[in-house]
Amino acid sequence: MSRLLLIWRKSLNVVMLTLTGVAAFGVVAVLFLILGYLVWNGGKSLNFDFFTQLPKPVGETGGGMANAIVGSLKLLFLAAMMGLPIGLMAGVYLAEFGGKTFAYIIRYTTDLLNGVPSIVIGIFAYSLAVLPVKHFSAIAGGVALGIMVIPITVRSTEEFLRAVPGSLREGAMALGASKWRTIATVVLPAAKGGIITGVLLALARVAGETAPLLFTAFSNRFWSPGWGQPIASLPVMIYTYAIAPYDDWHRQAWAAGLVLLALVLIANIGTRVVLSRGGGGRSA
Amino acid sequence: MTEENPTIMRKMLVVLFLLSASAVTAGAQSSPLLLNAAGATFPYPIYSKWFDVYHTAHPNVQINYQSIGSGGGIRQLLAGTVDFGASDGPMSDDQLAQAKFKILHFPTVLGAVIPTYNIPGVTGELNFTQKALAGIFLGTITKWNDPELTKPNPGVNLPNSDIVVVHRSDGSGTSYIFTDFLSKVSADWKGKVGTATSVNWPVGLGGKGNEGVTGLVKQTAGAIGYVELIYAVQNNIPYGKVQNASGKFVKADLAGVTAAAASMKDMPEDFRVSITNAPGPTSYPISSFTWLLIPAQISDGAKRDAIKDFLKWMLVDGQKFNEGLSYAQLPKSVITKESKAISLIQ
Amino acid sequence: MDRAAPRRFDGGGPRAFLHRLRHGDEVAHVLTLTFAAVILLLTSMLVYELWVNSHLSRIKFGWMFFWTRTWDPVFDNFGAAPFIYGTLVTSIVSLVIAVPLGLAAAIFLSELAPRRMSDTISFLIDLLAAVPSVIYGLLGIFIVVPLMRTTVGPILINTLGHVPVLSQFFKGPNYGVGFLTAGIVLAIMVVPFIISVSREVLLTVPREQREAALALGATRWEATWKVVVPWARTGILGSVFLALARALGETMAVTMVIGNDPKIAASLFAPGYTIAAVIANEFTEATGDLYLSALIELGLVLFLMTFILNGLARLLIVATERGGGHPS
Numbered sequence A: 001m002s003r004l005l006l007i008w009r010k011s012l013n014v015v016m017l018t019l020t021g022v023a024a025f026g027v028v029a030v031l032f033l034i035l036g037y038l039v040w041n042g043g044k045s046l047n048f049d050f051f052t053q054l055p056k057p058v059g060e061t062g063g064g065m066a067n068a069i070v071g072s073l074k075l076l077f078l079a080a081m082m083g084l085p086i087g088l089m090a091g092v093y094l095a096e097f098g099g100k101t102f103a104y105i106i107r108y109t110t111d112l113l114n115g116v117p118s119i120v121i122g123i124f125a126y127s128l129a130v131l132p133v134k135h136f137s138a139i140a141g142g143v144a145l146g147i148m149v150i151p152i153t154v155r156s157t158e159e160f161l162r163a164v165p166g167s168l169r170e171g172a173m174a175l176g177a178s179k180w181r182t183i184a185t186v187v188l189p190a191a192k193g194g195i196i197t198g199v200l201l202a203l204a205r206v207a208g209e210t211a212p213l214l215f216t217a218f219s220n221r222f223w224s225p226g227w228g229q230p231i232a233s234l235p236v237m238i239y240t241y242a243i244a245p246y247d248d249w250h251r252q253a254w255a256a257g258l259v260l261l262a263l264v265l266i267a268n269i270g271t272r273v274v275l276s277r278g279g280g281g282r283s284a
Numbered sequence B: 001m002t003e004e005n006p007t008i009m010r011k012m013l014v015v016l017f018l019l020s021a022s023a024v025t026a027g028a029q030s031s032p033l034l035l036n037a038a039g040a041t042f043p044y045p046i047y048s049k050w051f052d053v054y055h056t057a058h059p060n061v062q063i064n065y066q067s068i069g070s071g072g073g074i075r076q077l078l079a080g081t082v083d084f085g086a087s088d089g090p091m092s093d094d095q096l097a098q099a100k101f102k103i104l105h106f107p108t109v110l111g112a113v114i115p116t117y118n119i120p121g122v123t124g125e126l127n128f129t130q131k132a133l134a135g136i137f138l139g140t141i142t143k144w145n146d147p148e149l150t151k152p153n154p155g156v157n158l159p160n161s162d163i164v165v166v167h168r169s170d171g172s173g174t175s176y177i178f179t180d181f182l183s184k185v186s187a188d189w190k191g192k193v194g195t196a197t198s199v200n201w202p203v204g205l206g207g208k209g210n211e212g213v214t215g216l217v218k219q220t221a222g223a224i225g226y227v228e229l230i231y232a233v234q235n236n237i238p239y240g241k242v243q244n245a246s247g248k249f250v251k252a253d254l255a256g257v258t259a260a261a262a263s264m265k266d267m268p269e270d271f272r273v274s275i276t277n278a279p280g281p282t283s284y285p286i287s288s289f290t291w292l293l294i295p296a297q298i299s300d301g302a303k304r305d306a307i308k309d310f311l312k313w314m315l316v317d318g319q320k321f322n323e324g325l326s327y328a329q330l331p332k333s334v335i336t337k338e339s340k341a342i343s344l345i346q
Numbered sequence C: 001m002d003r004a005a006p007r008r009f010d011g012g013g014p015r016a017f018l019h020r021l022r023h024g025d026e027v028a029h030v031l032t033l034t035f036a037a038v039i040l041l042l043t044s045m046l047v048y049e050l051w052v053n054s055h056l057s058r059i060k061f062g063w064m065f066f067w068t069r070t071w072d073p074v075f076d077n078f079g080a081a082p083f084i085y086g087t088l089v090t091s092i093v094s095l096v097i098a099v100p101l102g103l104a105a106a107i108f109l110s111e112l113a114p115r116r117m118s119d120t121i122s123f124l125i126d127l128l129a130a131v132p133s134v135i136y137g138l139l140g141i142f143i144v145v146p147l148m149r150t151t152v153g154p155i156l157i158n159t160l161g162h163v164p165v166l167s168q169f170f171k172g173p174n175y176g177v178g179f180l181t182a183g184i185v186l187a188i189m190v191v192p193f194i195i196s197v198s199r200e201v202l203l204t205v206p207r208e209q210r211e212a213a214l215a216l217g218a219t220r221w222e223a224t225w226k227v228v229v230p231w232a233r234t235g236i237l238g239s240v241f242l243a244l245a246r247a248l249g250e251t252m253a254v255t256m257v258i259g260n261d262p263k264i265a266a267s268l269f270a271p272g273y274t275i276a277a278v279i280a281n282e283f284t285e286a287t288g289d290l291y292l293s294a295l296i297e298l299g300l301v302l303f304l305m306t307f308i309l310n311g312l313a314r315l316l317i318v319a320t321e322r323g324g325g326h327p328s
Helices: A002-043 A048-052 A066-097 A101-115 A118-130 A138-162 A166-174 A179-207 A234-242 A247-276 B005-027 B044-057 B070-079 B093-098 B130-138 B173-185 B187-192 B209-219 B229-235 B254-262 B301-316 B332-344 C013-053 C055-066 C081-112 C115-128 C133-162 C179-203 C207-215 C220-231 C233-249 C252-257 C275-282 C289-321
Strands: B033-039 B061-066 B084-087 B103-118 B164-168 B205-207 B223-228 B241-243 B287-295
Touching (some): A002 C081, A066 A179, A118 A138, A138 C233, A166 A179, A179 C115, A234 A247, A234 C133, B033 B070, B103 B332, B164 B209, B173 B187, B173 B223, B209 C133, B254 B287, B287 B301, C013 C055, C013 C289, C055 C289, C252 C275
Parallel strands (some): B033 B061, B164 B205, B164 B223
8 A cells, every 4th residue: 555655656756746847848948939030020121220320210221229229228227216215214114123914914005015006007108297288208107117117126025034034133133233234234135145136027017018118208300308398108109019010110129129129138148247247146 | 256247337337328318319309390290191101292292392380190090080189289180080070079168171182092903814904893892891792703794794704702891900091981882882781781990890800000901912813902093093002993983993093083083063161071982983992181281370479470381381382292192282273262261360 | 413503493402303213204205105095196186087998888788797798889889898808818828837937047046046147138038128019919820820820729629628628718620810829929029027026035035944944955956846936825826816917908019919809719729819918909099089998898707807806916915925925
């Protein structure tokens, strides 16, 4: 009897572990399919003009998305400036200082905020940052994206701060460090890896958002000086070009998709390289 | 760890600084006059061409037009966040009443909406009677070999299969024009569904944008949808002839659209008019003007002059670009009337 | 603590030092609390805006709004039922696909794969999260929809379409677009979140837990499934909520593959509509105050749905936490 049981357990072991491998490679296969499609369709229309020229009207070749590339960068910068501090600090609060009720409310609210459709956030940012000043701007776009960055940042910051073992905290305190000093110099660095993942996920997500920008950053055929004017962005350009009836614009849309992805990739690698040099890895 | 912190901090600061520096300087230039406009998607191709050519001729004027939809254009104009708007359907009296300021309509180009289909085995052009189109989109005609369809197409072998209707899911001027036509030719349609950029379609799948509709039609056997003429031409998709008010079956082309516009006897002073189902043997029945919506009073002198100058340019030089992009030119009579109306902008 | 500290107004020496310590903590507490409260403020303002701007529609339709099935902009008759249905169905379908798949992949990446392979694959999967919705939509149209119409759909109809209870959900006609297609596209969009976060959490499970189980004679799988995963339960559930939240609010990709037909139908192959999709499609063109107000009320309804779903999910966490595991 126990022999049978053993065989069953062993076979289950093999089957399940194989299935997990299949799942992982399945997902990777989908990714490669998507990337392959993007590269194939987008690579065909990537040229020097794409990165340096402003958009041209229909029927003329040689247009590019230089202003949209810069625009997306500016918007991401704004979103990070506005959303990350709130998200990080709130995450620290929830993990380190939170009481029972208030912390619960904050967590709940954060999840709520995460579920709001991006277009509703766009409408909200419109009433907040566009109507009062009566024009569209990069700042309004940054507000919309910044709001979207907050929930993912909060959740992952909190989660990975919590994952830091109590022993590390106690050790620091035993050496005489105050709570905030412990957090700043011991706990945060220990949770760095996970927190960065969360931040990058959040930024990656908003980098490709279209709907919230439609009423805030609007878009711009030309360069956008400063921060107070409408500004072009890659996702909005993709959206506009993809539903247009022109093959040339479709190709540019694919190219833009590829560039967008590449930007996120570079940001990903760059941040990891810069910050991992400073030591501090994963706990346990 | 503390010894390495300064290095990381320094690196991060450098990265941040570079990022912000490039972001700011990338935009810094001497400031030209920037005009923002929003509205209809239907004329977007020709508008983008015009604003570009105009900018090349007047480098210190930048007109930034975004096609967020006719309704969007009207709303943003009313809210004051854009300098002027554009719409495929004229503003209603209610909407005009809502505005805190007077708004003028200026027709720019003429366009057409065509029925496109995908019937296995049928390659030629189909003739659609007015009753047929209304019935199909109402859901009362459900098979391709319905007598209403076979009668005007004697040589064509229409199969006994279901009609799959495809309409626009997003609110659009194209839908406005199409439903305006259907409301005129079918009392049933007018009573049950009506005319708008977004309606409660009795049957059918919704595709997003012209692309979405064409995609669905191309992929679904037995499908029929409506798209802008220019889109069908540029993408080489088959479309049928539509019966006009005189009973003739007309294939959409620029001549037919211009004929529809010319047949209209009295252009109202405010240019708000519908030319669907226009009389005349060569008129294409699903044609329409599209308009720019300009405030009658513009306080910023530079902007006012720029807009007026653009309108003048548009009526003369701009019209030359229409045909290349499959839009019809405005009739001479309309141009003359409009030129006079420009002086109303103060 | 005998230091020559400068004379302070609150006294010098050890007590002052301790006081300053606590003061720093107080500052940190208040500071972080303020930032956390900002989130509360933002969300309240958002709900307020939604509430105020949906006033006309709420007054006109009242509670009927929830089960009216019509959506008629011309005759000003609006109801949320088809959109609520569509949002729920597509989200559920996407989770049913994405959670087992994502969890399995995360387990593989954290337990079985060599570290470098795991890091590389995980990094690549994070990239999936960066692909813009519009691209997912386009790929949906060009790949998933034809596949659904020509291959997957007929297979499912011919097999599950004959099973007694399930046949309701797998009936033709099959256009390629519909609830199932949207659910699949959504699943692809949310699976990176599940994998990424679950993997990170699984990696934080202390090695001793695993080793203890193995030492007691468990197979690799048993150690993973019965010890490691339960330990990481809260984090994994957290990732599922992130996924659910994304699925509920996804706009662009869904509208391109769902058929955009505001109707309620049992079959997963039928075209449908979601709240987010209809708002995106019609908001820019909505003229007429009642129309606009109805769309915003839909936004409010979506908010309510998220609220309820989150509440249920939290109850689930509390219930599962009873069984031990990583303390939250």
